[in-house]
Amino acid sequence: MNPQNCAQKTANAVQVLGARFILDPVTFKLGPELGLPGGLAGYVMGRFGPIGDISVEEASDAAWCWNPCRIEENWIKDFSPSQAGVLYGQICVERGRDYLDGFSGVSRLAELSEKIVGSADEEGARIFAGWRDLDRPDDPEGRCYLLIQVLRELRFCRHVVAARSLNVSPVGLVKLKSSHNINLFGWEDSDDSPVSQEISDEVESLTAEFSGEDHKVLDEDERNEYVELVLAALAHADQ
Numbered sequence: 265m266n267p268q269n270c271a272q273k274t275a276n277a278v279q280v281l282g283a284r285f286i287l288d289p290v291t292f293k294l295g296p297e298l299g300l301p302g303g304l305a306g307y308v309m310g311r312f313g314p315i316g317d318i319s320v321e322e323a324s325d326a327a328w329c330w331n332p333c334r335i336e337e338n339w340i341k342d343f344s345p346s347q348a349g350v351l352y353g354q355i356c357v358e359r360g361r362d363y364l365d366g367f368s369g370v371s372r373l374a375e376l377s378e379k380i381v382g383s384a385d386e387e388g389a390r391i392f393a394g395w396r397d398l399d400r401p402d403d404p405e406g407r408c409y410l411l412i413q414v415l416r417e418l419r420f421c422r423h424v425v426a427a428r429s430l431n432v433s434p435v436g437l438v439k440l441k442s443s444h445n446i447n448l449f450g451w452e453d454s455d456d457s458p459v460s461q462e463i464s465d466e467v468e469s470l471t472a473e474f475s476g477e478d479h480k481v482l483d484e485d486e487r488n489e490y491v492e493l494v495l496a497a498l499a500h501a502d503q
Contacts, residue, residue, distance in 0.1 A: 266462035270478030270487040275419060275475070279499040282416030284501060286311070287411075294358070298351045305338040309354025311362040313345040314394030326391050328424045329434040333451030353398040353410065360409020363501040367405070374408035376486055381414050383481040389421035412497070419475055426470035432459055440464055 265273075285291055286307060295306040312323040318337040324332035364370050376450055386483040395414045400407050427437060435451045439458035482490055 267479040271475035308338040309348035313349025331450030357406040377411035424476040
């Protein structure tokens with residue numbers, strides 16, 4: 265299996281598994297208990313906070329597919345973004361321990377994921393770099409799940425670079441691929457049309473190319489093993 269195929273075969277599983285803690289009702293409960301803002305503000309500051317003590321403009325730039333107005337509405341100016349990122353990372357680890365509890369391949373998946381994360385170029389990938397630099401726990405379940413989330417952000421960053429290089433509008437892409445999230449992302453008042461499927465396919469192709477570069481660090485046997493483990497981890501979490 266070549267690096268690009270490895271990236272493509274794991275893209276959806278990494279996205280779904282990495283996003284699981286974000287959508288988990290327990291996360292929305294734990295956030296305020298730990299001191300994070302409640303609701304969407306906890307997500308916004310928690311997800312982009314690992315970048316550092318950035319401005320709302322920097323957060324909006326990193327978010328890309330979100331309307332900057334929606335990010336600004338949920339940016340708490342007197343709350344440290346970096347602290348929010350640390351707290352959100354802790355929730356990620358805690359929920360991941362539950363999702364991957366009993367998964368026999370957890371240590372090996374963490375090892376292979378760590379190789380990808382450790383060699384990936386951080387240029388144009390500030391969210392990835394921020395999440396990569398969060399403290400990793402020693403236990404294999406928490407460590408592995410945090411790395412899955414780091415990989416999720418890595419692919420998102422590659423996707424954004426691909427879309428921007430093709431001058432694709434975020435709202436047009438959201439309207440084609442995630443129309444059910446139009447209101448959530450803050451584009452309900454936009455008159456922009458969805459991009460064509462052809463343009464979306466171009467973005468996906470370029471994203472796969474960029475992501476393939478990230479998976480070159482694994483040899484062919486490791487890539488085959490990595491694909492099996494990522495898919496198995498998602499299946500385990502779904503049980």
